[in-house]
C-alpha cells in the first residue's frame with residue numbers, strides 16, 4: 021500500500037476517536053499562531069491538516085486566506101462536511117506535500133504531525149527547500165519529540181527537539197519559541213510533542 025492509499029484507508033475506516041492525533045482544541049498551534057501576530061488577511065496554510073479543528077479556529081478568528089493541504093481526499097471531505105457552508109471560505113488542496121507546487125507564497129505555514137512522517141534525508145531536504153521558498157514570515161512545526169512515540173498510524177516517524185528542528189530549518193528561519201506538550205490521545209495515553217515557531221530571517 022502506498023502512502024496515499026494508507027491515509028485514504030485511515031480516513032475511510034476510522035473515526036476521530038479511533039486515531040491518536042485527534043484533539044478537540046489544538047491549543048499549542050493556537051498559542052503559536054496568536055504569538056505570530058498575523059493580520060487577518062495573512063495567507064495561512066495547514067500542511068497535513070486532515071480533519072483538524074485548527075481551520076475552525078482560524079475561521080472563527082476571522083482569517084480570510086486559509087488553505088488546508090492533505091494527501092487524503094477523504095480527510096479533506098470530512099473537514100468540509102464538518103464545516104458546512106463555511107468550507108467555501110477555505111482553499112482545499114489534495115496533494116502529497118512532496119508533490120506540492122505552490123502557486124503563491126504563505127505568511128504562515130503550520131504543520132502538526134505531517135512533517136514527522138518524512139524519514140528519508142532527501143525528503144526532509146525537499147520539504148526544507150519548499151518551506152524556504154514558500155514561507156514569507158512564520159513557520160510552525162509540531163512533531164513527536166525525542167521522548168515521544170517512534171510510530172504514528174503504524175508508520176515510522178522522525179523525532180525532534182527544538183534544537184534538531186532548528187537544525188533543519190535554521191538556514192532561513194530564527195527560532196522564536198518552542199512548546200513541549202503531552203498530547204492526550206482519545207485512548208487516554210500521552211504522546212510527547214515538540215512545537216516550534218520560527219520567523220523568516
Ligand SMILES: C[S@@+](CC[C@H](N)C(=O)[O-])C[C@H]1O[C@@H](n2cnc3c(N)ncnc32)[C@H](O)[C@@H]1O
Pocket residue numbers: 023027041042043067068069070071072073089090091092095115116117118131132133134137172
Ligand atoms: C497524524 S495526522 C495529523 C492531522 C492534523 N494535522 C492534526 O493535527 O489533527 C497526519 C496527517 O498528515 C497527512 N499526511 C501524511 N503524509 C502526508 C504527505 N506526504 N503529504 C500531505 N499530507 C500528508 C495525513 O493524511 C494526515 O491527515
